[in-house]
Amino acid sequence: MATIKGKTGEWEMVIGLEVHAQVISKSKLFSGASTEFGAAPNSQVSLVDAAMPGMLPVLNRAAVEQAVRTGLGLKAKINMTSVFERKNYFYADLPQGYQISQYLHPIVGEGSIILDLEDGETREVGIERLHLEQDAGKSIHDQHPTQSYIDLNRSGVTLMEIVSKPDMRSAEEAGAYLRKLRTILRYLGTCDGNMDEGSMRADVNLSMRRPGEDMGTRTETKNVNSIRFVQQAIEQEARRQVEVLEAGGEIRQETRLFDGMTGKSRSMRSKEEAHDYRYFPDPDLLPLELDAAWVESLKAGLPELPDEKKKRFMSDFGLPVYDAGVLVADQETATFFESVAKGRDAKLAANWVIGDYFGALNKSGAELGAAPVDAEKLGGLLDLLADGTISGRIAKEVFEAMWDSGQEAAAIVEAKGLTQISDSSEIEGLVDDIIANNPKQVDMFKGGNEKILGWFVGQVMKATQGKANPGLVNQVLKQKLG
């Protein structure tokens, strides 16, 4: 547990995160308008989203389904009855004058997330709740000197607000939490997790305390739209609070706004003043009641999630925790690895996928799906390695050729005649010649210079362009010189 050192001693961070994740669905939470990203202003707005007089909300089944699936993925309690309430406040991009959200009765209750930390350690962070709510529109401030422009395309898009318990103690843990949450959402297909497109946004609740003491006053830093920024915001806010506290000051509970450009946050006192949301159940809607059988069917339909996959990779394939963690971090990678490992030496497969294959991917910048070498071809290479057709050294050479040409391993080995020489009589012949032509080196060896053996191996490899089976060469040399 990381603590930070102030002038007057150790301080501990207490961090909770509120993540707004945009739900993957065709239409909005309460209207039939499209959720596509980046359309012309107000072109994906229904009369409901624009809060025209007399317009009424009708709930999207897919939004409910996605929220329930996410709840199940977070091992959380699904509330069979939940209630949509109105959160009343005035803002330019909030057409109704209220946001339809869930307050006292969210659709999902307590759950948990397992963080995978650097050292392969894991740590559990509690989920407080998950609720459904409407996104707001977009205000554009830089188009006109005295006016802001309002685009309601985002207005009414479905968000899941996922609230953690204040269980994190360092910026690293906060980063790990967001990465893991994003992985789970992507496995479930309930949110694309693209923070740069705003489909996943984090608010950071942070307070400082002396280790072991009670929680202090927290601040909420809003609008942090990348994992790096979240970690920056935490470090910066933690230092700010420690300075205030150590100067004998008090932390005021406030909302702060993080600025990615400066990497600093500032208080939004304006927003603080006189906030009273006057939540009450939306009379245009009824309580949402879930059907138990439906929830069960959603549960049955969940994909294998990263934690289960990781366990299975470790138990079934005997992979070390680090390798398993790396391979499950992304669903596509995990699937790729499994098809390579199928019926082969899984550890060898893992080493190749994580090592040479990832290396080649990074170097070429290619997408896993579009790489010149697919799982089947990589498997083919591993087979040649396994049955001794080629040596490990040759395999690397073959792999590079495969990456450049997109050809099968076998074809390349064939064409370049790279098949390993494991015929002992052929090697014995070569060795006899070399011994015959190099009496001086033979004497040196006999005189006790063991190192000279390497020179003989080199000669054999030279004569075979490295195709001779190294084990066999050593064996034959020892015996003939012996």
Place this chain on the structure above:
Amino acid sequence: MAGLTEITLAEARALLAKGETSSKELTAAHIAAVEAARPLNAFITETPDKALEMAEASDKRRKAGEAGPLEGLPIGMKDLFCTEGVLTTAGSHILDGFHPTYESTVSRNMWDAGAVLLGKTNLDEFAMGSSNMTSHYGGVENPWRKSGDNRPLVPGGSSGGSAAAVAARCALGATGTDTGGSIRQPAAFCGIVGMKPTYGRCSRWGIVAFASSLDQAGPMARTVRDNAILLGAMAGYDAKDSTSVNVAVPDYEAALTGDIKGMKIGIPKEYRIDGMPTEIDQLWLQGIKWVEDAGAEVVEISLPHTHYALPTYYIIAPAEASSNLARYDGVRYGLREGADGTLDEMYEATRGKGFGAEVKRRVLIGTYVLSAGYYDAYYNKARRVRSLIARDFDQAYQKVDAILTPTAPSAAFGMGDKMDDPIAMYLNDVFTVPASLAGLPGISIPAGLSQDGLPLGLQLLGKAFDEETVLRVAGVLEEAAGFTAKPAFLAA
């Protein structure tokens, strides 16, 4: 043809069916009546050109043998229903110039049934009122006068323009909306029949919202049968309204059998409030006698929480309204004031100028009762009492088929009266609000005249989605009452 505005909607339907008149002729007569009635200020917007177009189209449909249930019948539309391309104001300054690009489900249903739009009728601002005096477009005059007294009276509210228009023979029928009595009370004040259906029976989609958990559209016309005909066209499930209930719409006219023998009619003892004018009490007793004479059994019942209905309503309705009216912010439609200030200044200026006194009062009350620290004491308390009031009716309907009460505690009062005393004004709805809170259907029918010669109404309440029983009993009372008195002002 003379007298086309004197006849009932059912009679006009018959004439059209027999080809004895055309929608164009019928509509023209009513357009003239609407003009003649301008002194009443019953309409905010008249749509004579559109009316004639619709009438001609209707006559074509009829020739083509495609006549709908309201084919060719000219009606008034309360200006709370959004009508595509036609100014829609909700009686408020804040909706200045608002021309919806969409049609409310109820009005759409009526056009699909063949009805013709005469215009948008006046109403209390955002339907908040019982006198029609809160309209930005001015009060509506009740076509009735006290005998020997020519001072103008209110038509009741909030559907005052619709009630006055129908009573003055400007329209064969009109739509209203009823949140706490806004159809039934003006119907009583103007001597016509008005019905609030069960909550969930008519779609709320496209009706400017006042209090979402209470608002319900309904018909207003001169007879029970005309109400049945109009309701049949207005009602129906709408997937666009999550509180619209998916039950079949029965043939309401068929319910008018005139036979209520053996039916049990409840008389709630709590509705005998002190200070109620004796003429109201007498009318009620008369009504009880009429249903008894018709062979129904009268049963005294108790609705113990009646006394708490009004305060409950005046927490719940303003609370919902304060949120429903937040969208009127000068950004997307209607009035915009103070645009040269900050965004908040614009909001405050727009809403400060755009809302009238009563709307402000209710928005502030609603904001207050929902605000931190008061939510449980006021809003949640009111929701609990609302449960008790609904339970009262559930228990009563174990014993009876319908409930008979007066519609309002008084006849129409003078324009300008009670304006300085909100609570006195609210008391108009003492008999209508309880059923609204329980979401139950109710109807008001003209049953007699006060000593001053003003119409008085009786109210019948029914079980949820049992409008048929309500209409059946109402038909019997209508028959017995034989109400034929006419207002002082007649457009025809």
Place this chain on the structure above:
Amino acid sequence: MSVDKDIVAKIARLARVRVDESQSEALAGELSNILGWIEQLSELDTEGVEPMTSVVSMKLPLREDEVTDGGYPDRVTANAPEAAHGFYAVPKVVE
């Protein structure tokens, strides 16, 4: 509960409704009366009574996830007091 001018100012601010000094005194009086009248509910024992959520006894209907609406920016801004380049225009917002 008696409402004074400060409370009127506070809720008027929450509701974004301008109330002139001249009105606020009278308004405070009216609101006090109404709230006082409303408070008769406190006489009533509602212990154990569930607050009513809706008078209709049915499940919340769900819509299928299909794009059935939108695609008409002109209708969205048709009634706007001020629109520009397809956006609604409002006084500049400074965060």
